[in-house]
Amino acid sequence: MFRITSSPHTHAKRLTANVMLWVVAAMLPALGVQSYFFGYGTLIQSALAIALAVTIEVAVAKLRGKPTAFYLEDLSGILTALILAMSIPAYAPYWLILIGTLTALALAKHSYGGLGQNLFNPAMVGYALLLVSFPLQMTSWLPPVDLLSEPPTLADSFSLIFTGVSTDGFTLHQLVNSIDGISQATPLDSAKTSLAKLGLDGVLASPIFSGSFANGWWQVNVAFLLGGIFLIYKKIIHWQIPFAMLASFALLSGLTSLISPNLHLNVLSQLLSGAMMFGAFFIATDPVTASITPRGKLIFGGLVGVLVYLIRYYGNYPDGVAFGVLLANIAVPLIDHYTQPRLYGTNRGKK
Numbered sequence: 001m002f003r004i005t006s007s008p009h010t011h012a013k014r015l016t017a018n019v020m021l022w023v024v025a026a027m028l029p030a031l032g033v034q035s036y037f038f039g040y041g042t043l044i045q046s047a048l049a050i051a052l053a054v055t056i057e058v059a060v061a062k063l064r065g066k067p068t069a070f071y072l073e074d075l076s077g078i079l080t081a082l083i084l085a086m087s088i089p090a091y092a093p094y095w096l097i098l099i100g101t102l103t104a105l106a107l108a109k110h111s112y113g114g115l116g117q118n119l120f121n122p123a124m125v126g127y128a129l130l131l132v133s134f135p136l137q138m139t140s141w142l143p144p145v146d147l148l149s150e151p152p153t154l155a156d157s158f159s160l161i162f163t164g165v166s167t168d169g170f171t172l173h174q175l176v177n178s179i180d181g182i183s184q185a186t187p188l189d190s191a192k193t194s195l196a197k198l199g200l201d202g203v204l205a206s207p208i209f210s211g212s213f214a215n216g217w218w219q220v221n222v223a224f225l226l227g228g229i230f231l232i233y234k235k236i237i238h239w240q241i242p243f244a245m246l247a248s249f250a251l252l253s254g255l256t257s258l259i260s261p262n263l264h265l266n267v268l269s270q271l272l273s274g275a276m277m278f279g280a281f282f283i284a285t286d287p288v289t290a291s292i293t294p295r296g297k298l299i300f301g302g303l304v305g306v307l308v309y310l311i312r313y314y315g316n317y318p319d320g321v322a323f324g325v326l327l328a329n330i331a332v333p334l335i336d337h338y339t340q341p342r343l344y345g346t347n348r349g350k351k
Contacts, residue, residue, distance in 0.1 A: 016115070019287075020075035022236045026227035027082060027282060033223040034086060037144045037216035040157040041090025048094060049081035049101045056105045060114075076115045080104050083123040083282065087275065087322075088130065089141045091152070091160045091172050096137055100126035120329045121289045124322040131322070140172060141186050143208050144216035148175060187214035188274045188318040218272035228281025241290060242280040244301030245308075246271065252309040264313070279308070279321035289329045296332075296339040303335075304328045 035042050057071040071077065084100050104126030112118040131138045145151035152175070156166040165171050187208050208215050231237045254267045265273070275283070284290060284304050291300035304324045311320025 016074040016076070019236055020079045022234055023231065023282065024075065024079055024082060026231050026236075027086070027224075030220055030223035030227055030278070031082075031086060034090075034220045037146075037219060038090045038142055039145050039152050040154050041092075041142070041152070041161060042086060044157055044161055045088060045090065045092065045097045046082055046085040049085040049097050050078050052098055052101045053077040053081035053105055056102065056110075060106075060110050071114070074115055077105055077109075080109070080123045080126075084126050086278070087123070087127050088138060091142055091157065092137050092140065093164060094161050096130060096134060100130045102126075103129050116288055118288060121283060121286050121325055124283060124325050127322045128326060131317070139186070139189065142172065142175070147208070147215070150175070186274065186318060187217055188312070213269050214273045217274065218269075221272040221277040224277035224281060228277065231281065231285075237281065237285040238294075238297055240294065240297035241285050241301035241304075244298045245280045245284055245305040246276070248302040248305030249276070249309050250305075252306065253313075256313060270312070274312075274319040275321040276308070279304070279325060283321065284325050284328070289325075289332065291332050291335045291339070293336055293339040293341060296335045299335050299339065300328055300332060303331060 031042065031046065054072065054077065057077045058068050061068045061071045081101050081104075084104055085097060088097060088100065104122040108120055108122035108125035109115065109118050142148075142152075152160060152166060156168075159165060159167050160172055166175065187206075210218075228237070228242055232239050232242075250267050250271060253264070253270050257264050257266055264270075270276070280301075284301060291297050304321075307324035307327050308320045311317055311323055315323075317323065
């Protein structure tokens with residue numbers, strides 16, 4: 001006898017928890033590289049974010065009268081927390097990651113009904129709120145630790161995050177300003193504000209650049225790139241969104257560099273700076289808030305790339321990945337509506 005059930009009649013073999021676990025695993029090399037170049041702070045921020053994420057998931061389960069495991073088993077809260085922790089400065093004050101995680105999970109995820117119901121990428125909602133509300137703390141990045149005369153120890157890292165000063169009583173600002181030519185701005189921020197005055201050669205002469213690449217940042221981006229390729233190989237994510245995002249950005253960035261080469265970083269340097277690879281493979285590919293049709297993925301990814309380009313080159317923010325993803329999230333229902341695959345047995349152009 002056949003069992004009569006409603007559609008869908010075919011199901012993916014992967015559980016949500018397995019998908020999330022693979023994504024977390026693919027991020028771990030980048031987490032290690034980021035911690036190596038920028039210190040222990042990112043590890044501490046990750047631990048704080050994950051601890052709060054678990055607490056929020058348990059609290060929401062209790063409020064909704066569901067088993068605790070209902071929200072914990074899918075690991076989506078942990079992944080959101082990790083993405084947010086790796087997006088903020090390593091030595092940002094502890095309350096920053098707590099506010100961001102609370103916003104991401106309570107407001108951007110659970111207020112919409114939980115996983116699968118949210119309209120916007122939760123981690124990027126939390127990041128955007130922090131960037132707009134606390135711009136000073138969100139732009140206070142420590143340069144690669146090998147440029148510092150006294151890199152923060154693990155004890156210093158805890159002290160900087162929870163008290164604002166190292167164990168020796170130095171603030172982050174004092175640690176950075178003890179070295180000539182170093183500031184708390186990211187390479188993208190430095191390039192954006194200094195290219196017109198110093199020119200490309202003057203900007204690249206800064207210690208935070210190694211050749212034409214951002215020291216520390218290009219290594220982190222390569223780690224994210226390799227992790228993303230691994231996810232595509234494992235068929236956890238599809239290639240269309242990362243490819244379209246990177247291709248559209250590279251095309252526009254390349255044209256801009258050809259027009260005014262002395263006023264902009266080259267294309268490869270742009271691609272390996274900021275959160276470009278992180279955004280392309282781990283943020284824009286969020287299965288809930290990104291387009292789900294094959295053509296829609298290409299359009300969505302291309303739109304994110306164009307928006308990141310516009311924000312980086314003409315906006316007030318040096319990176320723009322978070323805002324690019326959030327703005328593209330708004331267009332997802334429209335994109336999916338007009339890119340639905342043709343139904344089997346119907347003629348093209350007819351519904």
